[in-house]
Amino acid sequence: MKRTGKQTVYMQDPPVIYETAATVGVKEGKGPLAECFDVILEDDYYGEESWEKAESRLQKENAFLAMQKAGLTPDNINYILAGDLLNQCVGTHYGIRDFEIPFFGLYGACSTMAESISLAAMLIDGGFAEYTAALTSSHFCAAEKQFRYPLEYGGQRAPSAQWTVTGTGCAVLSNKGKDEKGPFVTHITTGKIVDMGITDANNMGAAMAPAAYDTIKTHFEDTGFSPQDYDLILTGDLGIVGSKILLDTMFESGYDMYSNHNDCGKMIFDIDKQDVHSGASGCGCMGSVFCGHIFKELKKGSLNNVLMVATGALMNTSIVQQGESIPSIAHAVRISTSREVNSHKQGG
Amino acid sequence: MKRTGKQTVYMQDPPVIYETAATVGVKEGKGPLAECFDVILEDDYYGEESWEKAESRLQKENAFLAMQKAGLTPDNINYILAGDLLNQCVGTHYGIRDFEIPFFGLYGACSTMAESISLAAMLIDGGFAEYTAALTSSHFCAAEKQFRYPLEYGGQRAPSAQWTVTGTGCAVLSNKGKDEKGPFVTHITTGKIVDMGITDANNMGAAMAPAAYDTIKTHFEDTGFSPQDYDLILTGDLGIVGSKILLDTMFESGYDMYSNHNDCGKMIFDIDKQDVHSGASGCGCMGSVFCGHIFKELKKGSLNNVLMVATGALMNTSIVQQGESIPSIAHAVRISTSREVNSHKQGG
Numbered sequence: 001m002k003r004t005g006k007q008t009v010y011m012q013d014p015p016v017i018y019e020t021a022a023t024v025g026v027k028e029g030k031g032p033l034a035e036c037f038d039v040i041l042e043d044d045y046y047g048e049e050s051w052e053k054a055e056s057r058l059q060k061e062n063a064f065l066a067m068q069k070a071g072l073t074p075d076n077i078n079y080i081l082a083g084d085l086l087n088q089c090v091g092t093h094y095g096i097r098d099f100e101i102p103f104f105g106l107y108g109a110c111s112t113m114a115e116s117i118s119l120a121a122m123l124i125d126g127g128f129a130e131y132t133a134a135l136t137s138s139h140f141c142a143a144e145k146q147f148r149y150p151l152e153y154g155g156q157r158a159p160s161a162q163w164t165v166t167g168t169g170c171a172v173l174s175n176k177g178k179d180e181k182g183p184f185v186t187h188i189t190t191g192k193i194v195d196m197g198i199t200d201a202n203n204m205g206a207a208m209a210p211a212a213y214d215t216i217k218t219h220f221e222d223t224g225f226s227p228q229d230y231d232l233i234l235t236g237d238l239g240i241v242g243s244k245i246l247l248d249t250m251f252e253s254g255y256d257m258y259s260n261h262n263d264c265g266k267m268i269f270d271i272d273k274q275d276v277h278s279g280a281s282g283c284g285c286m287g288s289v290f291c292g293h294i295f296k297e298l299k300k301g302s303l304n305n306v307l308m309v310a311t312g313a314l315m316n317t318s319i320v321q322q323g324e325s326i327p328s329i330a331h332a333v334r335i336s337t338s339r340e341v342n343s344h345k346q347g348g
Numbered sequence: 349m350k351r352t353g354k355q356t357v358y359m360q361d362p363p364v365i366y367e368t369a370a371t372v373g374v375k376e377g378k379g380p381l382a383e384c385f386d387v388i389l390e391d392d393y394y395g396e397e398s399w400e401k402a403e404s405r406l407q408k409e410n411a412f413l414a415m416q417k418a419g420l421t422p423d424n425i426n427y428i429l430a431g432d433l434l435n436q437c438v439g440t441h442y443g444i445r446d447f448e449i450p451f452f453g454l455y456g457a458c459s460t461m462a463e464s465i466s467l468a469a470m471l472i473d474g475g476f477a478e479y480t481a482a483l484t485s486s487h488f489c490a491a492e493k494q495f496r497y498p499l500e501y502g503g504q505r506a507p508s509a510q511w512t513v514t515g516t517g518c519a520v521l522s523n524k525g526k527d528e529k530g531p532f533v534t535h536i537t538t539g540k541i542v543d544m545g546i547t548d549a550n551n552m553g554a555a556m557a558p559a560a561y562d563t564i565k566t567h568f569e570d571t572g573f574s575p576q577d578y579d580l581i582l583t584g585d586l587g588i589v590g591s592k593i594l595l596d597t598m599f600e601s602g603y604d605m606y607s608n609h610n611d612c613g614k615m616i617f618d619i620d621k622q623d624v625h626s627g628a629s630g631c632g633c634m635g636s637v638f639c640g641h642i643f644k645e646l647k648k649g650s651l652n653n654v655l656m657v658a659t660g661a662l663m664n665t666s667i668v669q670q671g672e673s674i675p676s677i678a679h680a681v682r683i684s685t686s687r688e689v690n691s692h693k694q695g696g
Contacts, residue, residue: 002475003426007450009476050670078351079538087435088664089455093541097675102355102538104463105662105677107437107455115452119467126474127350128357190427190450193441314441314453316434322398327445329453 002125005222007189007215010341014184015124016177017117017335018131019070022292023062024268024284025140025166031269036292037167038065044141044166052090055139058168058284059084059095063135066170066291070131074099077172078129081116083107084137084283085164086146091137101133109312110208110237111191112136113169113286114331117308120173121185121333130175137168138282147201147317158202162239162265162281169287171295183298183306186341187334189219193314195327201320205242205265205278208311211328212238213249216309219332220255225307227257233307234294235330236286237265239279242311264289286310304337350473353570355537355563358689362532363472364525365465365683366479367418370640371410372616372632373488373514379617384640385515386413392489392514399490400438406516406632407432407443407485414481414518414639422447425520426477429464431455432485432631433512435494439485449481457660458556458585459539460484461517461634462679465656468521469533469681478523485516486630495549495665506550510587510613510629517635519643531646531654534689535682537567541662543675549668553590553613553626556659559676560586561597564657567680568603573655575605581655582642583678584612584634587627588619590659612637634658646685656681 002009022037029040039062046054059082067073080099083106084091096103108115116134123129141151143164149155173185194214198207212235220226227233227250238246243263250257264286265279290308297303311330320326350357369386377388387410394402407430415421428447431454432439444451456463464482471477489499491512497503521533542562546555560583568574575581575598586594591611598605612634613627638656645651659678668674 001478003477012475052667052670053672083453083455085436086664087666088433088457088662090662090664090667093662093675094667094672097541097543100540102540103677104467104538105431105455105660107431107453109436119452122471122474122476126470126476127360128470128474129351130349190452192448192450193445195445312453314436314438316436316438318435319400319438319442322400324401324442327441329451
């Protein structure tokens with residue numbers, strides 16, 4: 001069994017993240033990470049008649065670009081694992097329907113990028129696939145329409161609210177690397193649902209921070225790694241409010257992550273100048289930040305060990321209106337430029 | 349690589365379906381399969397204040413029952429793979445939130461039971477888990493409210509419409525069998541999205557039949573199995589309309605499945621007497637029919653080789669209103685009382 005501790009598995013022959021692509025919307029293209037993205041839209045409608053169709057096109061074009069950059073076609077991909085925030089995940093279904101790639105549909109809200117990379121890596125290391133693709137997206141306008149108010153209404157945003165990213169990320173994983181520096185997926189700590197009773201749908205960061213805490217703490221306990229073993233512990237998307245809760249509670253538990261933590265929701269926008277309150281959110285936030293920015297830093301060697309921790313809030317509008325609190329989840333993936341699976345407790 | 353043909357994988361050490369549980373609603377409890385189910389509700393509200401909460405409780409109680417029947421607790425389960433039809437899959441999230449089991453959320457519409465069993469089996473055979481649980485549900489009232497009309501409106505149903513099952517199924521898989529008869533998951537043929545341009549959301553059977561055709565034909569081509577190698581080819585849920593399309597198109601392609609095909613959507617209700625038009629549908633249909641009925645027949649040995657083919661329609665209401673057609677998918681799982689992986693082309 002490739003297990004260590006209670007929630008973590010390690011890869012026997014760590015799959016490589018072979019290539020990625022990231023496409024973002026207009027506002028994201030004016031943010032501090034603009035130079036990292038493969039494509040920046042000139043118009044968030046992306047030539048389509050609706051925001052939902054625009055989101056589908058984001059997934060389609062971007063996934064195709066990731067394959068193209070990898071020198072592959074849809075024929076080469078054994079499985080695509082994808083999902084998004086729209087009801088019944090239609091961003092994905094209409095986006096990938098022409099690819100003819102065997103498909104596992106996922107729903108993990110903003111945890112989808114780590115969920116999809118987790119399963120994409122496990123299918124390869126399990127001996128079931130040579131190439132897999134992990135894909136997700138979100139679209140600000142489609143999300144506002146579905147989860148909050150029609151944009152035309154001009155509803156006021158709470159200070160703790162986060163701004164859904166218009167963007168998409170696609171990662172192609174493989175059992176054979178382009179070079180010896182990977183980056184490799186070495187460990188996966190899959191989250192369980194955590195619900196601390198937060199009922200304010202305008203404060204997702206606070207709802208999701210306890211899930212991130214639970215998964216990161218478990219990852220350290222399961223593997224023997226400590227915060228200092230990472231160049232970067234990357235959450236997405238806790239924003240300003242949730243990040244502070246996470247760092248403080250981790251510190252209280254003996255884990256100091258103040259110096260090497262960042263959150264995709266804090267990175268993609270200039271929070272003050274771009275008026276996004278507590279930061280960014282949406283499946284496409286971690287999707288585009290990881291696939292556009294972090295992957296390149298790993299390839300360059302300016303980052304060598306990253307713990308990717310994607311968090312998702314798992315409610316819908318109707319159940320929150322029924323008074324329910326917000327269950328959350330966080331999935332962690334250890335990504336390293338070394339193929340070595342050198343956890344202290346490996347082989348458990 | 350454990351692959352054979354273009355879309356099929358085989359298990360090296362086939363995981364066993366260790367135990368199952370099925371719970372259904374009032375109407376399902378009056379149908380021809382009533383005796384197979386573990387629990388039949390007396391009231392579809394199930395003691396809750398809303399249909400969504402009732403669906404969550406269905407998943408919670410039924411998953412717990414499956415673990416209990418298996419002599420296990422949530423602590424023993426390494427991963428739970430689950431999803432449902434509700435927006436953002438809240439049936440699942442609120443259902444399983446107290447279990448503290450590492451969770452991969454899935455969205456496959458009515459294909460979810462086969463999608464979840466596929467991944468549950470691959471995680472075990474890949475060396476990542478000892479016990480996994482595959483879980484899904486649907487609730488007629490919650491689905492009508494979300495996808496069609498409020499029940500109070502009394503909207504008329506089209507002759508080709510299908511009736512969403514109130515029910516849930518949970519299967520616990522393991523790398524160690526209770527006995528030598530399994531049943532075992534030996535092969536998995538994962539579907540790709542197929543969209544033949546059907547736009548009528550009241551005719552899901554016709555939309556999904558081409559996906560079932562594509563996956564079943566590919567399964568035969570990939571493995572060398574023929575329809576005659578199966579006691580039962582079990583689709584869910586094509587209903588009357590979709591089943592006829594599937595059988596006729598398969599026959600035209602040289603595969604005669606007239607005598608050994610059945611569809612969960614035709615089995616759970618007495619179609620004429622229970623006024624369900626083209627039959628049943630919903631994630632919980634294949635969920636409860638497989639976990640309640642088919643699993644027991646496999647344990648008894650009255651069925652020995654079953655091809656489970658769950659089909660899903662992957663649209664939502666807003667995208668269909670925008671004029672889009674209905675993309676569909678079908679996932680096939682070969683389940684056998686023999687551990688042998690004796691396909692003609694194994695090892696490809």
